[in-house]
Amino acid sequence: MHHTPEPDATPDPALPADPAVRLAAVLGALTPWPEDGDRADGPVAVDATDRLLLDEAAPLLAAAGPDDVVVVGDRFGALTLGALTLGPATVRASTDAVTAEAALQHHRGEPLMDAVRGDRPEVDVTSFDHLEARLFEGARLVLMQLPSSLAELTEIAEAIARVAAPDVTVLAGGRVKHMTRSMNEVLGASFTDVRASLARQKSRVLVASGVRPEARDAAPAFPARAVLRDAELLTAGTPAGGSTPSGVTVVAHGGTFAGPALDLGTRFLLTTAGKWPAADRVHDALDLGSGTGLLATVLALRYPDARVVGTDRSAAAVASTRATAEANGVGDRVVVLRGDAGEDLEPASVDLILLNPPFHDRSAVRTDAAHRMFRAAGRALRQGGELWCVFNTALHYRQALTRSVGPTVHIEQNPKFTVTRSRRR
Ligand SMILES: C[S@@+](CC[C@H](N)C(=O)[O-])C[C@H]1O[C@@H](n2cnc3c(N)ncnc32)[C@H](O)[C@@H]1O
Numbered sequence: 001m002h003h004t005p006e007p008d009a010t011p012d013p014a015l016p017a018d019p020a021v022r023l024a025a026v027l028g029a030l031t032p033w034p035e036d037g038d039r040a041d042g043p044v045a046v047d048a049t050d051r052l053l054l055d056e057a058a059p060l061l062a063a064a065g066p067d068d069v070v071v072v073g074d075r076f077g078a079l080t081l082g083a084l085t086l087g088p089a090t091v092r093a094s095t096d097a098v099t100a101e102a103a104l105q106h107h108r109g110e111p112l113m114d115a116v117r118g119d120r121p122e123v124d125v126t127s128f129d130h131l132e133a134r135l136f137e138g139a140r141l142v143l144m145q146l147p148s149s150l151a152e153l154t155e156i157a158e159a160i161a162r163v164a165a166p167d168v169t170v171l172a173g174g175r176v177k178h179m180t181r182s183m184n185e186v187l188g189a190s191f192t193d194v195r196a197s198l199a200r201q202k203s204r205v206l207v208a209s210g211v212r213p214e215a216r217d218a219a220p221a222f223p224a225r226a227v228l229r230d231a232e233l234l235t236a237g238t239p240a241g242g243s244t245p246s247g248v249t250v251v252a253h254g255g256t257f258a259g260p261a262l263d264l265g266t267r268f269l270l271t272t273a274g275k276w277p278a279a280d281r282v283h284d285a286l287d288l289g290s291g292t293g294l295l296a297t298v299l300a301l302r303y304p305d306a307r308v309v310g311t312d313r314s315a316a317a318v319a320s321t322r323a324t325a326e327a328n329g330v331g332d333r334v335v336v337l338r339g340d341a342g343e344d345l346e347p348a349s350v351d352l353i354l355l356n357p358p359f360h361d362r363s364a365v366r367t368d369a370a371h372r373m374f375r376a377a378g379r380a381l382r383q384g385g386e387l388w389c390v391f392n393t394a395l396h397y398r399q400a401l402t403r404s405v406g407p408t409v410h411i412e413q414n415p416k417f418t419v420t421r422s423r424r425r
Contacts, residue, residue: 017119019085019118020058020086022085022115022116022118023054023082023086025115026081026082026085026112026115026116027046027051027054027082029112029115030078030107031045031076032044032045033045033076033102033103033106045077046076046078047203048175048200048201049145049173049174049175049203049205050079050082050173051078051203052173052200052203052204053145053171053205054078054082054083054143056171056207057083057086057087057141057143060087060169060171061086061087061088062086066088066089066090067092067138067139068088068139068140068141069083069087069091069092069139069142069143070091070092070135070136070141070142070143071092071142071143071144072093072094072095072135072143072144073094073095073096073146074095074100074104074145075095075100076103076104076107077104077106077107077108079144079145080093080104081107081108081112081113081116083143084116084123084125085115085116087141089117089120089123089124090124090126091123091124091125091126092125092126092128092136093126094127094128094131094135095127095315096152096255097313097314097315098313098339098340099313101127102340104125104127129315129319130253130316130319131156131159133162136160136163137164138163138164138165139160139164139165139168140164140165140167140169141168141171142160142168142171142172143173144156144171144173145172145173146172146173146179146183148178149254150180151222151254151255151259152253152255153172153186153254154186154189154221154222155220155221155253155254155255157170157187157189157190157191157208158215158220158222160211161211161218162215162216162218162220164211167209168209168211169207169208170206170207170208171206171207172205172206172208173204173206174204174206176199176202176203176204184206187208188208189212189215190212191208191210191211191212191215192209192211192212193208193209193210194206221254222252222253222254223252223253223254223319223320223323224251224252224259224260225250225251225252225260226249226252227249228248228249228250228261228262229246232262232267232270232271232273233248233262233270233294234247234248235273236270236273236298236302237302238301238302239279239301239303239304245301248294248297248298248328249324250262250292250294251320251323251327252320252324253317253319253320255314255315255316256291256292256314256316256317256320257317257358258291258292258294259292260292262294263291263356265356265390265391265392266390268412268419269295269388269419270298271412271419272388272411272412272419273298273302276352276386276388277352277386281351282303282306283307284306284351285299285303285307285308285309285351285352285353286308286309286310286352286353286354286380287308287309287353287354288342288353288376289311289312289355289356289357289369289373290310290312290318291312291317291320291321292317292320292321292324293317293321293322293323293334294324295310296308296309296310296321296324296325297325297330297334299352300328301328306333307333307335308325308330308333308334309334309335309345309350310325310335310336310337311342311345312338312339313339313340313341314338315338318336321334321336322336340372341372341373341376342376342377342380343376345376345379346380347379347380348379348380348382349380349382350380350381350382350385351382351384351385351386352385352386352388353377353381353385353386353387353388354388354389355373355387355388356391357369357373357391358370359391359395371404374387374389374400374401374404375404377422378404378405378424381424382424384423384424386422386423387401387420387421387422388411388419389401389419389420389422390417391417391418392418393413393415393417393418397418398410398420401420401422402422405424406423406424407422407423407425408420408421408422409421
């Protein structure tokens with residue numbers, strides 16, 4: 001949890017008192033930061049869903065008290081700063097992507113905060129890393145951008161229902177093309193009333209209220225745990241001269257990529273483990289974009305003397321990677337970091353990197369993050385260090401890998417996936 005109160009400010013007498021006018025000024029000033037063309041979230045700082053959510057929430061925000069409002073899944077700060085403008089001077093917030101958190105922090109240092117504050121001496125956001133109980137405790141209004149997966153929505157809905165005020169209202173907005181009836185059903189498992197707003201500019205808001213009494217103390221569905229016995233996983237997790245584990249436990253929060261299972265691409269990467277560097281060459285190993293952390297755990301099992309780092313931009317992934325490593329008895333050797341595309345990794349500090357890069361952002365195929373990860377891998381590897389990457393064969397990453405890291409060879413290929421090895425020059 002981070003608590004960063006705004007510095008005291010003298011209200012500007014020229015500022016309009018009308019919150020709706022101030023909101024227009026705030027939303028108009030937001031930028032999609034960092035605007036580098038690489039953002040998986042897309043270039044629009046305030047989308048139609050943000051605007052619809054804030055319009056639907058406006059009367060509830062105006063009536064809300066200091067500890068009432070929680071924002072989940074904000075993209076660039078529109079919902080959080082919008083809620084602060086229209087509602088109480090304190091808001092709790094949590095975003096899965098570290099990049100979204102950075103965007104909010106960035107905007108909080110800007111002149112637009114004058115319009116957010118209005119005539120109040122200060123406003124305050126308390127940020128939470130993941131869906132801990134304190135995020136929703138006693139909440140009476142939750143604003144959220146619908147997550148892309150039903151599992152993530154389930155985890156959020158259950159977390160709200162467990163500890164929010166019984167009269168909590170949840171406003172969950174999304175693009176109509178990404179919304180399914182199943183989302184209503186997921187919300188309906190935790191709340192008695194679920195209705196949909198009219199669509200506006202291809203966005204819609206689901207409104208859930210009435211916490212189901214049985215949802216108060218139901219066992220949480222997430223994080224999900226499973227013991228995997230896939231041969232590729234067990235073989236790759238066997239150290240030289242050591243014994244093969246009987247199973248590898250995976251712990252998956254709702255927002256993780258593969259859930260409590262082995263992804264097909266990751267499985268294909270694991271089939272090449274026999275060709276990865278020998279243990280005497282691997283002192284530091286990295287799972288870049290770690291998801292549930294199965295690859296980080298395999299690295300720690302296979303190389304018992306190595307230091308392993310797992311990194312991901314997603315809070316759900318970071319929590320899962322940590323829990324997966326602990327569940328397999330290697331928690332003390334796996335350091336888990338939350339960062340954007342590995343950009344904050346120490347240069348020339350790693351001997352072996354495993355990477356199954358992201359290629360989907362909702363339904364759009366995007367490869368920006370993958371290219372930034374290649375560049376980060378190139379910087380993080382020691383000379384002679386190796387990046388092992390799996391990707392959809394159709395993506396033809398070899399040239400980009402050669403440019404960003406060094407000489408790249410195809411190690412395995414099937415019609416669906418390719419595994420490459422790139423050696424740092
Ligand atoms: C294809 S999944 C692979 C997950 C895991 N390594 C596995 O094999 O199951 C890609 C991962 O990259 C993460 N990711 C996406 N964009 C990222 C970014 N900009 N920075 C860091 N991680 C990112 C996702 O959260 C996801 O966990």
